[in-house]
Amino acid sequence: MNFIWNLPLFTVVLSLFSGVVCMMLSPRAARNYTIAYESVLVVMTGCVLGYTLKTGTSYTYPMGEFPAPWGNEIRFGCLEALIALLFAVILLCSITAGYHFIRKDIDESKINLYFSLINLMTAALMALAWTNDVFTGYVFLEILTLTSCGILIVREIGRTTLAAARYMILNLMGSGLFLMGIVLLYDISGHLLMVPMRQSMALVSQDQSSIPVISLAIGIMTVGIAIKSGLFPFYFWMPDTYGWATPASGSILSGLVTKAYIFLLFKILYRAIGIDVLEKTPVLKILFVLGIIGMIGGSVNAMRASNVNRMIAFSSAAQTGYIYMGLGLGTVAGFEAAIFQILAHAVTKSLLFLTVPYLAEVSGNRLKFHSLQGSGRRDPLAAHFFSISSLSMIGIPIFAGFSTKLMFGQAAVLGGIHWKILVVLGALGISSVLNAIYFIRTMIRIYNDPDTLDKDPYGSHPVTDRSRTGFFLAGMVLSLLNLFLGLFSWVVSDVIYRGLGMFL
């Protein structure tokens, strides 16, 4: 037993403890504590990733003295460690870059509560990355739901309260459906731990008459997660939720929370139910079709959006569609592309959400497109970060978005089913063009001369705040990660491939 085996346990327990500690601290101390803790977390998850890559196997870690089918357990291979590392990095960057706006948007007496929620959310994200038990997944999904609502309402303006109410109702519906799915699956298989559940399901599914109930259980569960993560017909809560939250929350919500839900779903589908059973049900096909529609629908809505935050939020809906399309392909290459898209989108979208408020700040806190005219000249740093992320979203080579699109295309071709190849390539093409239309339009707005339309109404506000250091560092880290994912995609996709190999 190596000491590194214990690190996943520590990431969860220490995060829960930090959540309680932050409640007792002053706002400033809570912020420093959280940033220090998240840095430690990056190191811990990095160690786990390095160790699993070195040994090339995955480990099961029993929670307590009771072995597999009776007690809880967590499990970590390099895929889980990669996802956990991503969560830790994005959390650290979001808090560092968003602190300027956290201080502006949140009443001072509640800033420590905000950081308390962030730490609890970290615990939930870590637990969802490591868990090997369906019900543990549900418990931490609940914590994630509550904390997401909390970091949304903390801004305390009418819009966020409304958005949080909508978000909470939909999320609770999702959780309820997910729980019902778990109950049905437990009743059918008699296990909650993923690996015994898969073995049991393989036996049950040999009986043809049980297929409808199994499809129903999986279907309910998938619909629950789809509502929570914003798959095609359910993405309507996204613009309000992401657009009005304080920037750090927006970036965490769109970059991490939806991804954690999808990763849990992927884990359940792939590890707890098994691909053989899944292929007997229509779930994957439905996910594939809805993913494709979401890709196009989200982009069309983004084009019609009235302000830049709504545009980015709808673009999130489109990018979520990509992930579901990858899952729906049902091949290892498809899963690989979907996981890669999780990484690429988290890195890109969180940077977009963090830069837009800086651009808005030099435009009199307005988010409408015409107010942003020329804001890139008033705040060049934010504009450069914005363009890097936008180019990645469109799928220009050397950025992360290009690698994902390439991988999706390859996955479809390798799958070998003709109609799927046509549909995927067509959807990728259309979606890229739509992305290009609205992101390039925004970039032109931002870099354009402010004097072309009317006199610059807000004057120039050169921002030389101390908070810029944090923003600069976090932005650089996220941009470099973006470039890394684009230029050295084979490194990451190799890790994902090996992770999928030790995932079952």
Added chain:
Amino acid sequence: MRSLFRRWFYGESDPIDDLLDVARQEDLDRQTRKNISKKNIREYEARPEARLSVERMRKRFRWIYLLTAIVCCVFLSYVLLYAVSSLPHLGELNPRTEEVVNRYVEKGLEETGAVNIVSGMILDYRAFDTLGESHVLFTALICVMILLRIDSKNQRKGYEDYYTIRSDTYFDLSHDMILRTICRALLPCILLYGIYILLNGQNSPGGGFSGGAVIGAGMILFSASYGMKTVDRFLTLKLCNIITFVSLAFYSFAKGYVFFMGANGLDAHIPKGTPGAILSGGLILPLDIAVGCVVSITMFGFYSLFRRGSIGTDVDYSRIDNKSRRLRKTGGRKQ
């Protein structure tokens, strides 16, 4: 009609409830709002039938909404009933699903030292889930504090004093003789019963969650009948924070220690005690006490936050405005 539907779908307006539209107006630019309302009024004055058509559209929308809701509910109930009807029947022997259950029933007492198998299961076999579950409550408490605790952003103008915000005189029952007398007789029983459930969780149905809920209900009854000021004398925000902190930190570390020792194959050295005695079941009793403290504080905290927007009297009014600072100096009484 289509635009109405689209605006509803993306959360821009709610044809069912006008109130929500009003809340949204707050954030609109003041000038724009003026223009909009002026324009609307002019339109309505010019064409009274425009108003009628909007009303008709709303009515139609409500009908469609109702019908869709009914169809969805009926469909979902049908699907779920169908699923339940094809599950294994109650009491039917099903060897697949019994592996886990049998172990809990047969070896639960021996392995956890708890007579109450449910306690043994949630606090020993599946303790990781319960660790999360106890923090769900804490998370909920923080969310409610964020939403309701009075600060410079959400205070209601004209009600700055914390005794009059959701005022004691408004909802106060503390002069109610009947309530006070019955409360005096009932309260010790409720608290004792709560403590009994809490301490006896390993031997009989009960435990931290249920015992804590009973104690919390007792505290709510006390503060309702004797007034918030009486409770404030001993239960301040600081004390609540400390209790929550100590309980949850103890919980995390005790369970972290057990997980760590168990996974590494070491003996945790926690005596199981004789089954049936109060001191039995290993860590179950202390964990139940910790959970009970958190649950009772959370329940009382919810009540207090909903009633007056603070736990204890610790809201920092110096930052809110001068009037409340004056009120604070006079002990919260209006001059």
